[in-house]
Amino acid sequence: MQQTTFDHDFRSYELKVELAKCFNGIVYLAQHRPSRRHVAVKKFLMEDIKNDFNFIMEESKHLREFDHPNILSYHTAFVHNLDLYFILPLMCFGSCRDTMSNYFETGLPEIVLACILRDVVNGLEYLHRKGYIHRSIRASHIFLNESRAVIGGFRVCTSFLGEGKRVKTMHELPPHSTKSLNWLAPEVLAQNLLGYTEKSDIYSLGIMTCELANGVEPFSNFQTTLMLTEKMRGYQPQLLDCTTIPSEEVFAQAMESGGVGDSGSSQTRQIYASRQFSDALHKFAELCLVANPNLRPNAADLLAHAVFKQCKHTSIREQFAACGIETADFNTIKDYDLNLSSEFSSMSMDTSGGVEWDFDEQ
Numbered sequence: 001m002q003q004t005t006f007d008h009d010f011r012s013y014e015l016k017v018e019l020a021k022c023f024n025g026i027v028y029l030a031q032h033r034p035s036r037r038h039v040a041v042k043k044f045l046m047e048d049i050k051n052d053f054n055f056i057m058e059e060s061k062h063l064r065e066f067d068h069p070n071i072l073s074y075h076t077a078f079v080h081n082l083d084l085y086f087i088l089p090l091m092c093f094g095s096c097r098d099t100m101s102n103y104f105e106t107g108l109p110e111i112v113l114a115c116i117l118r119d120v121v122n123g124l125e126y127l128h129r130k131g132y133i134h135r136s137i138r139a140s141h142i143f144l145n146e147s148r149a150v151i152g153g154f155r156v157c158t159s160f161l162g163e164g165k166r167v168k169t170m171h172e173l174p175p176h177s178t179k180s181l182n183w184l185a186p187e188v189l190a191q192n193l194l195g196y197t198e199k200s201d202i203y204s205l206g207i208m209t210c211e212l213a214n215g216v217e218p219f220s221n222f223q224t225t226l227m228l229t230e231k232m233r234g235y236q237p238q239l240l241d242c243t244t245i246p247s248e249e250v251f252a253q254a255m256e257s258g259g260v261g262d263s264g265s266s267q268t269r270q271i272y273a274s275r276q277f278s279d280a281l282h283k284f285a286e287l288c289l290v291a292n293p294n295l296r297p298n299a300a301d302l303l304a305h306a307v308f309k310q311c312k313h314t315s316i317r318e319q320f321a322a323c324g325i326e327t328a329d330f331n332t333i334k335d336y337d338l339n340l341s342s343e344f345s346s347m348s349m350d351t352s353g354g355v356e357w358d359f360d361e362q
Helices: 053-065 096-103 110-130 178-183 186-190 199-214 224-232 248-256 265-273 279-288 306-311 316-322 336-345
Strands: 013-022 025-032 037-045 076-080 083-089 142-144 149-151 348-350 356-358
Touching (some): 013 037, 096 142, 110 142, 110 199, 178 199, 178 224, 186 199, 199 279, 248 265
Antiparallel strands (some): 025 037, 142 149
């Protein structure tokens, strides 16, 4: 199969529809005109990102350095007018957070969850072996296509290698970490002399496992100080099923404070109470969420975990199809407003004999 070359000409990309907004940018579904391949285009207004330009360039550098099937890559990047564009592979199911919002409000089926975790652990093992800590593992930073899950969100990724040697521990709180506090390990939040290592990503993986299983991130109804206190004393969030679901009274209180799901209390509790996750999945989450980082497994250890036995002979696409979830026909998607704005961006002005608008493509 001939490899597609993605060029730097804005006119080679037809923006079809807005997919999401992210960190001072907008992500579009687009089609590369020469190859007819669909891609994702991430657009940043240079004026809006001037204070965060270094973070975006750092993320771009990481994506160039990494080469792994479970790490997000990008095809090319360029500047057009006053906008910065990244051309990325299209992740047809969006992020895990998108998938839950659209199809699984009370959490993913276990076999789908196992397929995703397997890919994320493979990606983390690669990152840690290369000397990097991701520092922002969460459902919104894991993206899904028809064949695999990939890790994105590398804006605060950092290396624990300095001058060719391993730095024993990191100490600084990740920049822009306000929205990620619920996922951060206790040793990261503690900000003490002990610091943290790549094992902090494993704790975040445990929080994300609960997030994917329950449909809502742990600690979502906690004040920041209470969340920190609970993490420091070793409190572990749980996967909600018939073995862990609290009483109706306790569950109703959690619903009122926004801690469990968005649908009706009785209905949501019934869904949780009617399912049962395997012991392997419960133990996987428990291992990741051990408060002492020295007692947590590393990513390489987790690759051999029993929870992944169930997904050896299946795929995300196969399991989504079993749930009635199929990819869209991207050729039929068109947003007239985007097409109009694209045409206006291609206009040229001739002032030699007055003002004339040229709508012809060049």
